[in-house]
Amino acid sequence: MIECKNISKTYSDGEVTPVLKNISFKIDDGEFVAIMGPSGSGKSTLMHILGALDTPTSGKYFLDGIDVSTMSDDQLADVRKNKIGFVFQSFNLLSRATVLRNVALPLVYAGIEPLEREERAKKALVQAGLDESRFYHLSNQLSGGQMQRVAIARALVNNPSLILADEPTGNLDTKTGDIVLHTFQTLNQEQKKTIILITHELYVAEHANRIIHIRDGVIIEDKKNDNKRFVHHTHIY
């Protein structure tokens, strides 16, 4: 469970720029939430705080009941390792490594044995819907949609409490973007994964169950998504 209490973030680069102003919300386990807002709205900064990449200037952030907002760099690294899976717009795969090695990379830092790493990486890849024939390909031999699914598998492999997807469809065409969004929906429905999707597109946000709308550092709307979009199986597989 995620709880943000009065989170503010200011950057003081010569002059003080407030980016997030007193933001509070809760996300329960198993929710699929979209955080939506235009560029400069503060949604990326919020994502960094939720992802334990950064700490707020003031306010509290609890992840599974643990206060993350005042942690040191190494403690934050442990939180990221154990509780958070990231999916980035530009995939961020190691191009010279195989698909399996990319997916197993978080387990390397978690100190898991090689055999178990491989087993868990394969399981995560199946969950993310990548065809088994691609497991030993180098990641730069894949299409964009396949790369993003490898990235999703990498985010799943540590069995995190929270999957954070930052504009996951931004580098993909609509069709492959739909496939990726469908993957998130499946993970949420069938595996009860908590997913936070950060996007600036309403179309993408409408695939989630709840939309938090943010603008100029404040939440302007936080409500259940009533007209949820579903991607039809027929044009995916």
Place this chain on the structure above:
Amino acid sequence: MKFTDTLQETYSALLSNKVRSGLTVLGIVIGIGSVIAMISIGQGAQNSIESNIQALGSNLIIVMPGAQRGVGIQVSSGRGSATTLTNEDATAIEQGVGGVQAVAPDLSSRYQITAKGTNTNTSVDGVTPSYSQVRNITVETGDFISDQNVKSVSRVAVIGPTVRDDLFGEGIDNDSVIGQTIKINKILFTIIGVTKAKGGSGPSSQDDMIFVPLSSAQKLLVGSERLSTISIQAIDQGSMADVQTQVTDLLLQRHNISDPTKADFSIMNQSDIVSSASSITDTLKILLGSIAGISLIVGGIGIMNMMLTTVTERTREIGLRKAIGAKNKDISTQFLTEAIVLTFVGGFLGVLFGWLASLLITKFSSIATQVSSSSILLAFGVSALIGIVFGYYPARRAAGLNPIEALRYE
């Protein structure tokens, strides 16, 4: 992160840019290789000089004409100006100094030697029979200079094996050389013996020498009664200092010199010679080693340069690794390991390369080289150290990157 995983990451990172890694390693290979080769030359020179000095004989004290100022430096040592040692001095030492095993006066000069159309230029030494004992010279075939030869001013010569090869060709057997005649300074001498090879090379080699009776050298060749050295063998190591003092006192008295600082001769014992020679070769080793060391530093800068480029290139990768849970320490360990592996591979190849180079130097030149295990250990230590020193800064820089900015880096 486990060590084996770190090594695997390093392996794939270095192999992903083979050319760059290879060139960087080459810098270290050249650095380490030249350190090994240069030190082996210095060590070889030191060994050959020391063995030459040891071959001179044991418990040896050498008296030379001319005043000595400092170890190994003689002032007015030219034989034309300093003709202060005579046969009588040698006789007086033999009779008047206790603890002396043998005394060997000699007169040495270089001459052109001819034999049946071949010729060579070498050192001709006028000696007495005791010279073979004092200077540790063994005759392999024939006889050494005898008392009778000295008394009768015989025109006989004992030659060294190098001279034999130079004059009569390599591979000739000693028996066929005995009885042949050679011309020293246009005077005919008959060969009566060939000495046994002692090894060593260069102008101080005792294999490249001709021995004639002292009287013949003084009367027939040089035309003067002077001596170039008096070699004195003490009965044992312990009496050397005492003998040296007695000889000094005796010669000062004989030469009517009251102030020892104005002595017209100088006395060196073997350990003086060894220590002055090794101080020279030590300097040589340091000189050669530091020239090679400079190339090692250049190689190290190459490592640093490559690692800095790599850190910049892999900024996003570093950001990703941090995002999935890598600690600062994991990142710095990874980059430091890459640098150390590069230098270690370079060090290993450099040792092989340096060894090969020193073998080739020995084979194709007259310089005997010796690769010592200490220089190999030193090279390995230095290469690992260079990896740490020059890899530290790039590794720190990688570890210090902010993950958010690193992920955004284009």
